Amino acid sequence: MDEKKEFTPSIIYGLCSWCGTGGSETAGAMHLQYAENIRPFRVPCTGAIDPVYILRALIEGADGFAVSGCHPGDCHFDSGNYRARRRTAVLKSLLDTFGLDSERVWLRWVGHGEGKRFADTVNEFNDHIKEMGGNPLAKRRDT
Amino acid sequence: MNKGLWIEGPIKKGILDFLNGLLADQKIKAVLMPAKNKGGDSYAWFLMEKNGMLDSADPAPPVMTTQGANVVSYLTKKGPVWEKTAVLLRPCEYRAVIELAKIKQVDLTNLVLISFDCPGAFPLEKYINGDPKKLDEIFDTCLEKQTELEGARNVCTICHRFSGTGADIEIGLIGGKGEGFWLVPGSRQGEELIEGVAGSKTDNLDVRENAISERTILQETKRNNMLDSFQETVMGPENLLNTLSSCINCHNCSRVCPICFCRECYFDSKALSSEADNILQRAQRKGGLRLPPDLLLFHLGRMTHMSLSCVSCGACEDACPADVPVSMLFALAGRNTQAVFEYEPGRSQDEAVPHTVFKFEELKDFETPYIKEYSKEQ
16 A cells, blocks of 8 residues: 555646646646646647547556647637547447556546646546556557 | 449559549549559558559559558648549558548548449458459459459458449449449549540439448348457457457557557557566566567557547558467457447548537436445445
8 A cells, every 4th residue: 555655646737828828727726736747738728639648658657648728609719629529439448458457547527717627637637546546558569 | 413434444453544544534533542562462551643654553542552542641741632532442542541631640631532342352461472463353343243252351351431432433343233333423623534535324222322331231240240249259358358369469459540540659659668667566566578569558548539430441450460369359349439429430521520529418327326425334
């Protein structure tokens, strides 16, 4: 158990530049603490996150990948988040098909003002990945 | 209404006569179909006019050389054909054409799509290196009797969309009495073309429809069972990477894939090339690195891009020089991702590719809900 506690997962957090990043700013303004080992990855819109980016991160060493953006109906570009949802669904069902831990990918909407929700999501995801342990793909040399 | 036409006689000759008749009556101007090459060991596609019909033209070749949808896409990518052109396609090629029409890589204007009940196809390598004459004979008997094709490709043995349903003209063999075929119109255009052709009219195609639905159920069960047992052999990082380990990163599978239409592929782009320094770092992190890298990324990434439209034609596996079971991997991936959207590629032209549309309320299972405030122990 001790080993697990020491394990610091490397987590990439895909945030859209309107709501996701806004959420993280609000969390900062509210002085909320959240896990420091996440690496925010800012994109214009969650719809711009091609599943290949997520796959590449997971294959090259990330233990988890979370995606956050505007709530459905709030997308700055009208429909980007609906498309992101479809892409994530395809990716997750593919990962399930090949037994590659689809739970390492999370999609959760975070609004600009939802600082608490952002910090909670980060902490929850971080603990969730800690529980899951290291990503087996990250250490494989034959990928 | 004219439901179909039964034409007695040898099948391939009958189809060619029918096409020649259409050309002679100027109902169509050209035919696009495969013809045997001079060496007799393979097939290529030819666009043929009234006086240019090749003797070696074969409406139902025993192998799939170039995927028909690629040929049609090549013909119409820059605009429609001006004159009516008939295209002979296998059912999987027909479905790929429909998929490409949805993503605007094929213009269906003036095209008459003709498809037939396909018994399957031999692996390309087996045909070219084997005894073509003998394989031709086996194929022709299977085509006529509509029995299972011995030695067909894996995806063909588990094909569950084997009939030409949906095409403008369907060449019906299943449920027939042998020595002949039905011409079944699938659209107004097809009906017009069939009018005036000599043959016995049928108002009742129940025999055929029943036979098709019976076989569909059988094949669907077989497909699901085979894919399920195949899935067990590729589950988990260890198994999956072992399956892919013989891949030589040639990207042939994506090049021959009709659905992979992008002119600039992400996996061939500069985005994936990096400096030695960067690659060394990756190797350090992983304790070594297989080169060229991005093997798993290529296959999984390609699946996220096109598995929704994958028609399981098996062109990828035919093109694979390293015997990776690509077509089975994609059939499996396709089955599972298509099920999420209850989508079937090539079923109908009105059904949009799931990546291009969305619903306001859907896919809640794939979001992680925010149920309660999460307080971290500090």
